[in-house]
Amino acid sequence: MTVPEVGDILFLMNDLRLHPSRPEESERVRTRLRLCTFVSYGPLVLPFRTLLSPLAGFTNLPFRRVVHELGGLGLGTTDLVNARGLLAGSEKTLRLIATHPIDRPFSVQIFGGEASIMRDAAQLLEARGVDSIDINMGCPVPKVVKTGAGASLMCHADAATELVKAVVEAVHVPVTVKMRLGWDASQLTAPRFAREFEQVGVAAVAIHGRTRAQGFSGTVNRDGIRQVVEAVDSIPVIANGDIRSVDDAISMYDETGCQAISIGRGALANPWIFRQLAEWESTGDWSPAGSFNDRLLLMRTQFRYLQEWVGEETAVSAFRKMSHWYTKAMRVGPALRHAVQSAKTGEEFEQVLQEIALAGPRGATKDGLLPDFEIPVPSGPNEHW
């Protein structure tokens, strides 16, 4: 067997097309999606139907920028932002809502248990030019839930609807709600909530197909998401949970009847997934995710954006979580992965990247396909997302 040259591998990667594992299901879904060409949040037409789910600590501006640059992203959402913190003008909170011309359209996700605070925060965001506002009703973290915000709103139907109504009426930009299927298996309230929220004017709802009690355990209940799709009249339902590949997305569309999806953890392992899905929708196949070299470039670019955003010192520590996933997906050996985590300055970080570039991936080529990588799912107690 001849060993391919680097140039050949690049050519191979550019030319290589990946195909759905269940072609009939894929064609059925593509045919249906052609009937609803655009996903709109009221007057806001999204350029693609795959959205980035909020992931606190990860979906900051630098990450949203690189994902947009790779293509296929319909809308990025910020990490959840404390409505009170926003009104207090805290520097840290204001940094979370920073944006960039490429980061459009973008949505800011706010949380809070008091309608008046949420309303004022929404007005502040509108005045700052955000495209859309998302209300968090899914957060299971005790520090959020005990204030009457996040998933606990799902236990108080009237208060939740009043809060949503107050926000919708206070702004002109589209307002969306992100929630879980319910508090626990005995209270799958999402269909009823979605219907009520639609009646008070929300532009879309995003559903993570698990209950609060489930945390991240078990599998996503696609049938539960389907019930939400069937409960609303016309607003888009954005289906979310466990989508790691184009095949997963196809099944999500097929089994729920949804118009749009959002992806969180899958985007950490594969930020190219949005582009792959856009390609699949228009052609039925798609190009591979980035190679080792592409990912190295992505790491450098994202780190540069991080430095612009928070300065070098904070960027080095803030990038550790991302480089953890990135270097794992790149098949970097444990010693160099550890070295990235230990870098203290931008210069040290760049030195380690150069060593990583020299070493290359384990069990793969620098410009070829990388073996699939499954990001471990946070699970267990609800203190963790």
Ligand SMILES: Cc1cc2nc3c(=O)[nH]c(=O)nc-3n(C[C@H](O)[C@H](O)[C@H](O)COP(=O)(O)O)c2cc1C
């Ligand atoms: C680390 C982490 C942080 C998260 N932060 C948020 C958040 O700020 N707001 C929110 O609504 N959901 C948050 N979520 C939930 C995700 O948006 C998403 O609903 C969930 O991870 C399921 O989708 P996925 O399987 O595509 O990741 C978070 C999840 C994780 C793992």
